[in-house]
Amino acid sequence: MKDEKIVGRALAEVLPQDGLYWFQKPHLLKLNLILLVPLLSSSVAGYDGSLMNGLQSLTQWKEYFGNPSGALLGLVNAAQSIGSVLALPFVGTMADRFGRKAVLLTGIFGVIVATIIQATSTTLAQFVVSRLVVGAAGMFAAQPSPLLLAELSYPTHRGKYTSAYWTLYYLGAILASWTTFGTQDYASTWAWRIPTILQAGYPSLQLAFFYWLPESPRWLVSKDRNQEAMTVLAEYHAGGDAGSPLVIREMSEIVETIKMEQQAKATGWGTLIATPGNRKRLFIAVALGAMAQWNGIGVVSYYLTLVLDTVGITDPFMQTLINGLLQIFNFAVALSAAFLVDRLGRRFLFNLSGVIMLISYIVWTACSAVNNDTGSQPAGVVVIVMLFLFYLGYDVSYTPLLMSYPTEIFPFSIRYAGCWCAIAQS
Numbered sequence: 001m002k003d004e005k006i007v008g009r010a011l012a013e014v015l016p017q018d019g020l021y022w023f024q025k026p027h028l029l030k031l032n033l034i035l036l037v038p039l040l041s042s043s044v045a046g047y048d049g050s051l052m053n054g055l056q057s058l059t060q061w062k063e064y065f066g067n068p069s070g071a072l073l074g075l076v077n078a079a080q081s082i083g084s085v086l087a088l089p090f091v092g093t094m095a096d097r098f099g100r101k102a103v104l105l106t107g108i109f110g111v112i113v114a115t116i117i118q119a120t121s122t123t124l125a126q127f128v129v130s131r132l133v134v135g136a137a138g139m140f141a142a143q144p145s146p147l148l149l150a151e152l153s154y155p156t157h158r159g160k161y162t163s164a165y166w167t168l169y170y171l172g173a174i175l176a177s178w179t180t181f182g183t184q185d186y187a188s189t190w191a192w193r194i195p196t197i198l199q200a201g202y203p204s205l206q207l208a209f210f211y212w213l214p215e216s217p218r219w220l221v222s223k224d225r226n227q228e229a230m231t232v233l234a235e236y237h238a239g240g241d242a243g244s245p246l247v248i249r250e251m252s253e254i255v256e257t258i259k260m261e262q263q264a265k266a267t268g269w270g271t272l273i274a275t276p277g278n279r280k281r282l283f284i285a286v287a288l289g290a291m292a293q294w295n296g297i298g299v300v301s302y303y304l305t306l307v308l309d310t311v312g313i314t315d316p317f318m319q320t321l322i323n324g325l326l327q328i329f330n331f332a333v334a335l336s337a338a339f340l341v342d343r344l345g346r347r348f349l350f351n352l353s354g355v356i357m358l359i360s361y362i363v364w365t366a367c368s369a370v371n372n373d374t375g376s377q378p379a380g381v382v383v384i385v386m387l388f389l390f391y392l393g394y395d396v397s398y399t400p401l402l403m404s405y406p407t408e409i410f411p412f413s414i415r416y417a418g419c420w421c422a423i424a425q426s
Contacts, residue, residue: 014245015156016238027239028154035153035161037213038104038145042165042403043202044111044138046172048080048131050327051195054180056305057319060191065124072124079128083135091143092417100144100151100216107144108203108210110137115200119193134199141203146403147415151216154237155250162404163338169399170331172202177324184316221254229254257411271414272421278414285406285422292398295357300387307387311371311380322384326391333392334399341400349397356393360386 022028055061062068068076095103114137118130146165153161179195186194214236220229230242230251238244272282300307304326308319337349364386371379402422410418 014249016244016246022154022157025239027236031152031154031236032157034209034212034214035149037206037209038148039161039165039168040171040202040206041104041107041138041141041145042167042169043172043175044134044141044199045080046169046327047176047199047202048134048138048172049169050173050176050323051180051199052077052080053304053323054177054195054320055192057316057323058180058184058192059316060186060189064189064192065127068124076124076128076131079131080135080138083132083137084139085135086132087136087139088143091139092419095144095147096219096222099219100148101210101213103140103144104148105210107137107139107141108206110140111203112200112207113137115197115203118199119196121196141206143419146407146419148213148216150404150407151218152214152232152236155246159342159404159408160339162407163341163400164335166399166401166403167331167334167338170327170334173327174324174331175201177320177327181320181324184320217250218254218258221251222258226251226255272417281409281418282421284409285418288402288405289422292402295394295398296361296390297394297398300390308384310368311383312375312377313380313384326388329388330391330395330399334395337396338400341404346397346401346405349401353393353397356396357390360389360393364390 022032056073091103094106111134114130114133117133118127121127121130146162149161149165150158175198176195179198180192183191183194185191214232215228217229217232220226220232230247233247233250234240234242234244237250238247241247271278273279304323305319308314308322313319313322341349364383367379367382367386370376371383403419406419406422407415
């Protein structure tokens with residue numbers, strides 16, 4: 001009954017009932033370990049967001065680049081997002097044409113190259129350009145990764161993996177925040193160069209194990225490489241048994257679905273608005289991406305230092321400490337929510353998130369005004385508490401579902417287009 005609720009009756013009927021946990025099965029253990037490669041892609045974006053918060057707290061970084069502020073500081077922070085938007089139109093098409101793996105590998109290499117440019121920056125212009133490249137390359141890594149997770153993972157693990165994907169955003173944020181916390185007392189430019197260099201840490205780890213990552217079976221079938229797809233499914237879902245009922249059922253469903261989509265010519269951007277069902281999916285994807293940013297999270301993500309300044313917390317030690325603790329808190333909440341998605345449901349988590357964020361934002365705004373007018377320290381403390389509560393609301397739904405929900409609701413042939421629309425709005 002539990003498996004049927006997660007994967008549907010058709011697949012539940014052919015799932016092995018051997019009473020073993022996944023880590024007791026060598027093929028599933030191998031699959032779940034290798035899926036860490038695409039799973040880590042979101043950590044690149046997380047590292048960048050927390051890195052900029054940390055760097056803005058470091059006197060060494062501010063003085064080296066002439067204390068950027070106002071519109072110039074906004075450009076430095078926005079450069080990563082600008083690069084992502086510029087790359088976005090090309091990523092989906094390339095992922096469908098050349099495969100998910102090829103695009104992911106391009107992104108991994110790109111982030112490493114961009115990190116070298118950023119770490120060796122001698123001018124603010126070079127630093128901004130490096131962030132543009134980080135954004136573009138990061139998109140090449142981030143966009144195909146949830147597709148690989150959805151199309152490679154074991155049926156009963158799929159929801160957890162796709163939900164956990166964006167949760168690892170905070171794994172990158174944790175490394176960045178605590179690195180800047182640890183280097184804040186360095187007198188030289190290494191105070192900011194070391195955290196910048198470590199931006200290549202997760203991509204380097206991905207690159208080290210990339211060779212063993214298989215290609216998406218669905219993509220292989222779409223390119224008439226059915227035997228290769230069967231081999232992947234057999235090796236990773238059934239321990240090499242191509243005659244497994246599960247593999248036969250999965251292969252049959254993939255082939256039939258793609259064949260129907262090709263016969264109906266249900267591919268391309270026009271298909272997004274061709275039917276009422278697709279138009280509804282498109283609306284959901286666009287609305288989800290927009291709400292993920294319009295709820296105010298961007299202000300905290302890149303301007304935490306300025307938020308803390310407004311309530312009188314200006315000491316670099318305290319700012320970097322709060323940033324580090326916030327990222328650990330975020331990761332714990334988001335990961336917990338990811339594993340509760342199948343149990344509690346997507347709609348419930350979205351509704352819960354909205355209520356928490358609304359209440360915390362109202363209290364946050366009121367106490368911030370009181371602190372600004374009267375200098376009340378208790379009001380400032382409440383602002384910090386509400387900051388954590390606000391993030392809790394965001395992490396309950398948007399972090400685990402921002403990428404996974406569009407991946408789940410769109411059919412294979414327009415999955416990249418649908419995910420593109422969600423990402424473009426966020």
